[in-house]
Amino acid sequence: xxxFDNIYWIGGSPCSGKSSIAELLIKEFGFEYYKxxxxxxxxxxxxxxxxxxxxxxxxxxxxxxxxxxEVESQVEDEFEFYINAxxxxxxxxxxxxxxxxxxxxxxxxxPELILLNKIDSNNYICIVPTKEFQRxxxxxxxxxxxxxSGCTDPEKAFNNWMDRDINFALxxxxxxxxxxxxxxxxxxxxxxxxxxEHVKKHFKLLCNDGKN
Numbered sequence: 001x002x003x004f005d006n007i008y009w010i011g012g013s014p015c016s017g018k019s020s021i022a023e024l025l026i027k028e029f030g031f032e033y034y035k036x037x038x039x040x041x042x043x044x045x046x047x048x049x050x051x052x053x054x055x056x057x058x059x060x061x062x063x064x065x066x067x068x069x070e071v072e073s074q075v076e077d078e079f080e081f082y083i084n085a086x087x088x089x090x091x092x093x094x095x096x097x098x099x100x101x102x103x104x105x106x107x108x109x110x111p112e113l114i115l116l117n118k119i120d121s122n123n124y125i126c127i128v129p130t131k132e133f134q135r136x137x138x139x140x141x142x143x144x145x146x147x148x149s150g151c152t153d154p155e156k157a158f159n160n161w162m163d164r165d166i167n168f169a170l171x172x173x174x175x176x177x178x179x180x181x182x183x184x185x186x187x188x189x190x191x192x193x194x195x196x197e198h199v200k201k202h203f204k205l206l207c208n209d210g211k212n
Contacts, residue, residue, distance in 0.1 A: 007093065007102045008203055009119065011109030011176075012127035013169035015134045016186045017195060021127070022105040024196045029205060032098050036089060036106025043085040054080045063150045067157035074164040075171070082108040090117075107168070111176040125202050126176035127195070128169040130187040135162055 008031070010018050019035065026033050047055025054077060067074075085108050096102060114124045129137070138144060144158070151157040176183050182202045184195055200206070 006099075007104055007119075007123060009109050009114065009124040010103065010105040010127060010199070011107065011111065011114070011124065011172070012184075013107055013129060013134075013172055014165050015137045016127040016129040016169075016184075017192050018105050018107075018127050020192050021196050021199050022103045024192075025103050025199070025205070030100065032096060032100050032102040034089075034093065034096070034102055034104045036085075036104065036108040039088070039092070040085075043081075043088050046088050047084055052084050054084055063148070063157065064152055067148070067151060067160050068153060069160075071160050071163045071167065074160065075167045078107075078164065078168055079110070079171075082110055083113065086110075086113050086117075107172075111172065111179055111181055114181065115179060121181055122202070122204065125182045125184065125199055126172060127184045127186060127199075128173045130185060131162075131166040131169075133186055133188050134165060134169070136188075138162065 008025070010022055012018055019037075022033060022035070025031055044055050044058050048059045057077070058081060089104070089108065093102065093104070109124070111124075111126060114121070138158075138161075145154070148154040148157045148161075173183055173185065184198055186195065
Protein backbone atom coordinates (compact mmCIF):
# COMPACT_ATOMS: atom_id res chain seq x y z
CA UNK A 1 0.00 0.00 0.00
CA UNK A 2 1.44 3.36 -0.98
CA UNK A 3 1.88 5.87 1.82
CA PHE A 4 -1.24 7.79 2.76
CA ASP A 5 0.84 10.94 3.30
CA ASN A 6 1.38 11.11 -0.46
CA ILE A 7 -2.38 11.11 -1.16
CA TYR A 8 -4.88 13.95 -0.98
CA TRP A 9 -8.50 13.00 -0.34
CA ILE A 10 -11.55 15.01 -1.44
CA GLY A 11 -14.77 13.62 -0.04
CA GLY A 12 -18.23 15.00 0.57
CA SER A 13 -21.40 14.77 -1.48
CA PRO A 14 -22.38 14.89 -5.18
CA CYS A 15 -22.90 18.19 -7.00
CA SER A 16 -20.48 20.21 -4.88
CA GLY A 17 -17.68 20.79 -7.39
CA LYS A 18 -15.36 18.07 -6.06
CA SER A 19 -14.45 16.80 -9.52
CA SER A 20 -13.84 20.30 -10.89
CA ILE A 21 -11.51 21.08 -8.00
CA ALA A 22 -9.67 17.78 -8.44
CA GLU A 23 -9.20 18.55 -12.13
CA LEU A 24 -7.78 21.97 -11.30
CA LEU A 25 -5.29 20.34 -8.94
CA ILE A 26 -4.25 17.92 -11.68
CA LYS A 27 -3.81 20.78 -14.13
CA GLU A 28 -1.74 22.93 -11.77
CA PHE A 29 0.34 20.30 -10.00
CA GLY A 30 0.37 17.30 -12.33
CA PHE A 31 -0.89 14.90 -9.68
CA GLU A 32 -2.33 11.48 -10.44
CA TYR A 33 -6.15 11.41 -10.35
CA TYR A 34 -8.24 8.60 -8.91
CA LYS A 35 -11.91 9.42 -9.44
CA UNK A 36 -14.03 7.00 -7.42
CA UNK A 37 -17.16 7.51 -9.54
CA UNK A 38 -15.37 6.02 -12.54
CA UNK A 39 -15.10 2.70 -10.69
CA UNK A 40 -18.53 2.30 -9.05
CA UNK A 41 -19.63 -0.50 -11.37
CA UNK A 42 -16.26 -2.16 -10.88
CA UNK A 43 -16.64 -2.04 -7.08
CA UNK A 44 -20.06 -3.71 -7.41
CA UNK A 45 -18.65 -6.43 -9.66
CA UNK A 46 -15.65 -7.11 -7.43
CA UNK A 47 -17.81 -7.04 -4.32
CA UNK A 48 -20.31 -9.46 -5.82
CA UNK A 49 -17.48 -11.85 -6.66
CA UNK A 50 -16.65 -11.79 -2.95
CA UNK A 51 -20.33 -12.23 -2.09
CA UNK A 52 -20.58 -8.91 -0.24
CA UNK A 53 -24.25 -8.43 0.53
CA UNK A 54 -24.63 -4.76 -0.39
CA UNK A 55 -22.78 -5.30 -3.68
CA UNK A 56 -25.06 -8.21 -4.57
CA UNK A 57 -28.04 -6.02 -3.77
CA UNK A 58 -26.88 -3.16 -5.99
CA UNK A 59 -26.03 -5.55 -8.82
CA UNK A 60 -29.58 -6.93 -8.93
CA UNK A 61 -31.63 -3.74 -8.51
CA UNK A 62 -33.31 -2.08 -11.48
CA UNK A 63 -34.09 1.66 -11.63
CA UNK A 64 -37.43 1.37 -9.84
CA UNK A 65 -35.90 -0.72 -7.09
CA UNK A 66 -33.06 1.78 -6.79
CA UNK A 67 -34.97 5.06 -6.70
CA UNK A 68 -38.60 4.38 -5.74
CA UNK A 69 -37.91 2.84 -2.33
CA GLU A 70 -37.71 4.70 0.98
CA VAL A 71 -35.11 7.46 1.05
CA GLU A 72 -33.82 6.42 4.47
CA SER A 73 -32.99 2.97 3.11
CA GLN A 74 -31.19 4.54 0.17
CA VAL A 75 -29.02 6.62 2.47
CA GLU A 76 -28.18 3.64 4.68
CA ASP A 77 -27.28 1.56 1.66
CA GLU A 78 -25.08 4.32 0.25
CA PHE A 79 -23.00 4.44 3.43
CA GLU A 80 -22.73 0.65 3.55
CA PHE A 81 -21.70 0.55 -0.10
CA TYR A 82 -18.96 3.13 0.33
CA ILE A 83 -17.60 1.48 3.46
CA ASN A 84 -17.21 -1.79 1.57
CA ALA A 85 -15.93 -0.09 -1.58
CA UNK A 86 -13.06 1.53 0.32
CA UNK A 87 -11.20 -1.76 0.45
CA UNK A 88 -11.19 -1.82 -3.34
CA UNK A 89 -10.10 1.80 -3.45
CA UNK A 90 -7.10 0.95 -1.29
CA UNK A 91 -6.31 -2.03 -3.51
CA UNK A 92 -6.38 0.19 -6.59
CA UNK A 93 -4.18 2.82 -4.96
CA UNK A 94 -1.63 0.18 -4.05
CA UNK A 95 -1.22 -0.58 -7.77
CA UNK A 96 -0.41 3.00 -8.76
CA UNK A 97 3.31 2.99 -9.47
CA UNK A 98 3.94 6.68 -10.00
CA UNK A 99 5.68 8.53 -7.20
CA UNK A 100 3.58 11.62 -7.89
CA UNK A 101 1.00 12.58 -5.24
CA UNK A 102 -2.48 11.24 -5.91
CA UNK A 103 -5.82 13.03 -5.69
CA UNK A 104 -8.58 10.65 -4.61
CA UNK A 105 -12.00 12.20 -5.12
CA UNK A 106 -15.54 11.01 -4.54
CA UNK A 107 -18.45 10.73 -2.15
CA UNK A 108 -17.04 7.32 -1.27
CA UNK A 109 -14.38 9.02 0.86
CA UNK A 110 -16.32 9.18 4.12
CA PRO A 111 -14.99 10.96 7.23
CA GLU A 112 -15.27 7.73 9.21
CA LEU A 113 -12.97 6.00 6.71
CA ILE A 114 -10.39 8.77 7.08
CA LEU A 115 -10.48 8.21 10.84
CA LEU A 116 -10.45 4.43 10.63
CA ASN A 117 -7.44 4.40 8.34
CA LYS A 118 -5.58 7.02 10.40
CA ILE A 119 -5.19 9.38 7.46
CA ASP A 120 -3.78 12.82 8.27
CA SER A 121 -6.65 15.32 8.52
CA ASN A 122 -4.49 17.85 6.66
CA ASN A 123 -4.74 15.61 3.59
CA TYR A 124 -8.55 15.38 3.64
CA ILE A 125 -11.33 17.86 2.91
CA CYS A 126 -15.10 17.41 2.83
CA ILE A 127 -17.12 19.39 0.26
CA VAL A 128 -20.92 19.36 0.31
CA PRO A 129 -23.60 21.47 -1.40
CA THR A 130 -26.61 23.09 0.21
CA LYS A 131 -29.88 21.43 -0.76
CA GLU A 132 -30.88 24.47 -2.82
CA PHE A 133 -27.62 24.46 -4.77
CA GLN A 134 -27.83 20.72 -5.34
CA ARG A 135 -31.36 20.80 -6.73
CA UNK A 136 -30.60 23.75 -8.97
CA UNK A 137 -27.51 22.15 -10.49
CA UNK A 138 -28.98 18.66 -10.87
CA UNK A 139 -32.02 20.07 -12.66
CA UNK A 140 -29.65 21.51 -15.27
CA UNK A 141 -28.04 18.14 -16.04
CA UNK A 142 -29.80 16.83 -19.12
CA UNK A 143 -28.46 13.31 -18.73
CA UNK A 144 -30.40 12.92 -15.46
CA UNK A 145 -33.74 13.11 -17.26
CA UNK A 146 -32.60 10.56 -19.84
CA UNK A 147 -31.30 8.23 -17.14
CA UNK A 148 -34.52 8.33 -15.12
CA SER A 149 -36.74 7.86 -18.16
CA GLY A 150 -36.47 4.14 -17.50
CA CYS A 151 -38.35 4.52 -14.20
CA THR A 152 -42.10 4.05 -13.98
CA ASP A 153 -42.30 7.34 -12.03
CA PRO A 154 -39.37 9.58 -13.09
CA GLU A 155 -40.56 12.58 -11.04
CA LYS A 156 -40.72 10.60 -7.80
CA ALA A 157 -37.40 8.96 -8.62
CA PHE A 158 -35.76 12.37 -9.08
CA ASN A 159 -37.19 13.72 -5.82
CA ASN A 160 -36.05 10.60 -3.96
CA TRP A 161 -32.60 10.95 -5.51
CA MET A 162 -32.36 14.56 -4.38
CA ASP A 163 -33.62 13.72 -0.88
CA ARG A 164 -31.13 10.87 -0.63
CA ASP A 165 -28.21 13.11 -1.54
CA ILE A 166 -29.43 15.92 0.72
CA ASN A 167 -29.61 13.56 3.69
CA PHE A 168 -26.31 11.97 2.79
CA ALA A 169 -24.64 15.38 2.58
CA LEU A 170 -26.02 16.40 5.97
CA UNK A 171 -24.76 13.24 7.65
CA UNK A 172 -21.33 13.49 6.04
CA UNK A 173 -20.98 17.19 6.88
CA UNK A 174 -21.97 16.66 10.52
CA UNK A 175 -19.62 13.71 10.86
CA UNK A 176 -16.75 15.70 9.38
CA UNK A 177 -17.39 18.70 11.63
CA UNK A 178 -17.73 16.52 14.71
CA UNK A 179 -14.32 15.00 14.04
CA UNK A 180 -12.61 18.31 13.31
CA UNK A 181 -12.19 17.88 9.56
CA UNK A 182 -12.13 20.78 7.12
CA UNK A 183 -15.50 21.34 5.44
CA UNK A 184 -16.61 23.53 2.55
CA UNK A 185 -20.35 24.11 2.14
CA UNK A 186 -21.10 25.13 -1.44
CA UNK A 187 -24.07 27.46 -1.87
CA UNK A 188 -23.10 29.30 -5.04
CA UNK A 189 -21.88 32.42 -3.25
CA UNK A 190 -18.25 31.58 -4.11
CA UNK A 191 -16.78 30.62 -7.46
CA UNK A 192 -15.16 27.28 -8.12
CA UNK A 193 -11.84 29.12 -8.24
CA UNK A 194 -12.40 30.52 -4.74
CA UNK A 195 -13.24 27.08 -3.39
CA UNK A 196 -10.20 25.72 -5.18
CA GLU A 197 -7.97 28.23 -3.41
CA HIS A 198 -9.54 27.13 -0.10
CA VAL A 199 -8.64 23.52 -0.89
CA LYS A 200 -5.08 24.42 -1.89
CA LYS A 201 -4.59 26.37 1.31
CA HIS A 202 -5.88 23.48 3.41
CA PHE A 203 -3.61 21.02 1.59
CA LYS A 204 -0.72 23.47 1.97
CA LEU A 205 -0.12 23.52 -1.78
CA LEU A 206 1.38 26.97 -1.83
CA CYS A 207 3.57 26.84 -4.91
CA ASN A 208 3.33 25.60 -8.46
CA ASP A 209 5.79 22.74 -8.20
CA GLY A 210 3.58 20.18 -6.48
CA LYS A 211 5.46 20.42 -3.19
CA ASN A 212 4.05 21.26 0.22
